Amino acid sequence: MEPERIARLLDRHAAALALYARQFCDAPEDVVQEAFLRLSGLNRAPDDPASWLFRVARNLAIDAARAAGRRRRHESRAATLGDEWFDPAVGVGSGEVDPEEAGRALADLPVEQREVVVARIWGGLTFEQIAEVSGGSSSTAHRLYARGLETLRQRLGAPCRGTRRNPN
């Protein structure tokens, strides 16, 4: 794969991939780096590089957690690390959602819902891509996403307002 394309994917998905891998393991940066290195080592670029990256990052993160034997322990203390998931300098000015509160609310979600919410909102994946990454169906991904989003709305106290078109 061309270096320019890898650089674009890195700029576009690296942070979201790290947030996504953080749901499973303690070293998300290592997982993301290994995923990009594997992508660069492919003789033929995958048809959907973003989906491929999320799937590889998920598998690597789960493998890393299993190898360390810390997955459950990490998931149990995820709430304590939720305030590190988002950059505090970004989003404060918007006045809608506080980054630290969003991180803690997100950390309280079940891992299945949290995985889908992160992949959908910050990863920009479609439900079909999420289903392909997580190995489920798109309807299941959509249902988990709806539940997680409703839980976040309640915890963050956000009102139900109108919708806008998907910018992607």
Next chain:
Amino acid sequence: MSRNTPEPELTDFERSLAALAPSPGRFDRDRLMYEAGRRSVLNQPRRRLWPALAASLAAVAAGQAIALSRPAEPNIVERVVVVREPTVQPERPEEPEPVVILSRRAEPEVRPLPLSEDPADFSYLQLNRRVARLGLAGLPEPSPGPSVGADFVLAPPVEPPPMLRHRLLNELANFGGPT
């Protein structure tokens, strides 16, 4: 998987969440790009072809060098050879080959048969056979005397009859002696 499925619209709450930036973490972007470029070059098939070829040729050369450095050992090949025993045939008594001696040097040893009084010994056919077999030496010599039995006993000279003697003398007188 169809990519044309319309995605549901984002609500304002979703947009406000999407406005949050994930923590950048401890990424070293330059190092990651360097490692990615290095791995992409290393994984190219052409890059691996020549090292693999060189390594295989080096292995072959090393093997031949080892083979040449060893002294040549005799090549012992064990083979199983099946030898069929010949069928034993009953031995036949060897027949003596006939010995034929043809030699003229045996002439002196030929013992001339003495003249016998048997007229069959003087028959032309008998003399002819003797000459054919033994040559002139086979001609009988005039026996000195009569033989008795199987032993060679000199017999007293036989005087021709007077009439025959006279006739022979005349012939010698008229025509000379025998040549």
